[in-house]
Amino acid sequence: ETGVTQSPTHLIKTRGQQVTLRCSSQSGHNTVSWYQQALGQGPQFIFQYYREEENGRGNFPPRFSGLQFPNYSSELNVNALELDDSALYLCASSGRVRDSPLHFGNGTRLTVT
Amino acid sequence: TQLLEQSPQFLSIQEGENLTVYCNSSSVFSSLQWYRQEPGEGPVLLVTVVTGGEVKKLKRLTFQFGDARKDSSLHITAAQPGDTGLYLCAGHPLGGGADGLTFGKGTHLIIQP
Numbered sequence: 001e002t003g004v005t006q007s008p009t010h011l012i013k014t015r016g017q018q019v020t021l022r023c024s025s026q027s028g029h030n031t032v033s034w035y036q037q038a039l040g041q042g043p044q045f046i047f048q049y050y051r052e053e054e055n056g057r058g059n060f061p062p063r064f065s066g067l068q069f070p071n072y073s074s075e076l077n078v079n080a081l082e083l084d085d086s087a088l089y090l091c092a093s094s095g096r097v098r099d100s101p102l103h104f105g106n107g108t109r110l111t112v113t
Numbered sequence: 114t115q116l117l118e119q120s121p122q123f124l125s126i127q128e129g130e131n132l133t134v135y136c137n138s139s140s141v142f143s144s145l146q147w148y149r150q151e152p153g154e155g156p157v158l159l160v161t162v163v164t165g166g167e168v169k170k171l172k173r174l175t176f177q178f179g180d181a182r183k184d185s186s187l188h189i190t191a192a193q194p195g196d197t198g199l200y201l202c203a204g205h206p207l208g209g210g211a212d213g214l215t216f217g218k219g220t221h222l223i224i225q226p
Contacts, residue, residue, distance in 0.1 A: 044216070
């Protein structure tokens with residue numbers, strides 16, 4: 001069974017730039033969600049994708065957007081980066097049922113300077 | 114306002130001691146999940162508690178869900194250095210809109226040899 005993989009592992013960007021983060025979900029999982037984890041905090045829900053459509057979104061501005069592909073892999077795009085966007089970005093895959101456990105990747109550490 | 118409050122925020126104890134960490138809310142949750150996160154990795158699911166008053170055991174770890182489904186606790190017996198990590202509770206509040214999990218800020222646990 002292949003787990004959730006994320007790329008890149010680390011990234012440094014400048015304020016105002018755009019970034020794309022990638023995630024391959026665990027085999028058999030059709031739902032992907034993205035979380036932002038600031039230093040010393042718990043993860044915060046960004047959005048969730050199911051069957052290539054966004055079907056849930058947390059309190060994040062529209063400059064955070066995503067895609068899910070037919071093979072269930074996913075991308076997170078962030079435009080107009082701000083310093084506060086510096087965080088660990090976690091991708092998680094799961095089954096469709098609401099309380100299904102999440103299987104997380106090891107995240108992408110984004111630093112915005 | 115944090116929907117899930119975890120306490121203590123930090124805990125450092127000696128190997129062999131017992132400890133309890135707490136996850137509290139004023140909201141009712143359909144279920145609560147506990148995750149452990151180690152540095153440089155994503156959270157890993159430990160257990161899901163679903164029924165009010167439920168107690169689940171995972172080797173030296175005992176998880177309890179409050180009768181009113183607003184709180185949960187994790188008790189570790191004879192802690193070992195391998196228990197070191199960030200312990201996160203998470204769940205979906207009843208009536209919550211977004212599909213994503215709500216996480217607490219976590220308890221940073223250090224077990225010293």
